Amino acid sequence: MTAGPRDARADLVRVARVGVPWAGVPLLPSPGTAPARRSAVLVLFGVLDAVPAHGGTAHGGTAHVPADLDVLLQRRSAGLSHHPGQVAFPGGGIDPGDDGPVGAALREAVEETGLDPSGVDVLGTLADVPLPVSDNLVTPVLAWWTRPSRVAAVDHREAVDVFRAPVADLVDPARRGVVVHPVGRGRVRTPAFELDGGVVVWGFTALVLAGVLDAAGWSVPWDRTRIVLP
Numbered sequence: 001m002t003a004g005p006r007d008a009r010a011d012l013v014r015v016a017r018v019g020v021p022w023a024g025v026p027l028l029p030s031p032g033t034a035p036a037r038r039s040a041v042l043v044l045f046g047v048l049d050a051v052p053a054h055g056g057t058a059h060g061g062t063a064h065v066p067a068d069l070d071v072l073l074q075r076r077s078a079g080l081s082h083h084p085g086q087v088a089f090p091g092g093g094i095d096p097g098d099d100g101p102v103g104a105a106l107r108e109a110v111e112e113t114g115l116d117p118s119g120v121d122v123l124g125t126l127a128d129v130p131l132p133v134s135d136n137l138v139t140p141v142l143a144w145w146t147r148p149s150r151v152a153a154v155d156h157r158e159a160v161d162v163f164r165a166p167v168a169d170l171v172d173p174a175r176r177g178v179v180v181h182p183v184g185r186g187r188v189r190t191p192a193f194e195l196d197g198g199v200v201v202w203g204f205t206a207l208v209l210a211g212v213l214d215a216a217g218w219s220v221p222w223d224r225t226r227i228v229l230p
Contacts, residue, residue, distance in 0.1 A: 073087050119146055
């Protein structure tokens with residue numbers, strides 16, 4: 001990685017140790033409910049390629065990230081029953097043969113993107129995030145890509161695209177906003193990130209990204225009243 005004002009991996013190690021406070025997030029279920037399924041997602045940061053972020057580093061604040069720092073994302077198939085067409089982390093349900101959330105996140109990432117798990121340094125797991133819309137309890141697995149490998153959408157029934165998201169673009173306040181989404185008889189607001197090509201990251205994935213960015217000290221002030229269309 002090129003020299004930057006922050007040691008990104010060290011920041012993420014601290015996040016894995018201290019955790020991210022999910023309390024009060026809009027996706028939490030009503031008290032007393034218990035999600036039926038357990039899942040895990042791989043939140044994988046690192047230098048995914050040599051292409052710098054569009055904006056280089058964040059503008060308008062004191063927190064900066066290296067221009068070549070990325071996070072791995074994918075676009076889900078439009079035919080899926082839950083979260084169709086949305087941008088997501090690699091991941092899925094925890095099977096009985098998995099070594100807990102870490103094993104499930106790595107297995108699913110291999111199946112969905114073809115990455116080589118030997119190059120992935122797992123930093124730790126974050127607190128579970130209930131996801132009522134799909135009746136899931138999701139464990140984010142925070143990791144660093146020490147030896148990036150070739151990735152692509154392996155199973156198009158699950159994902160149609162696998163891509164890098166430059167973190168410097170994610171923290172750019174001009175690209176941040178909120179999505180207001182109907183749920184049941186009400187509405188929830190989640191963070192949103194606008195990427196190149198008209199890609200909007202919102203919902204669960206944006207919530208986790210926003211939490212990690214805040215906990216890592218990478219976020220800069222942004223307009224929390226700005227509405228983004230998913």
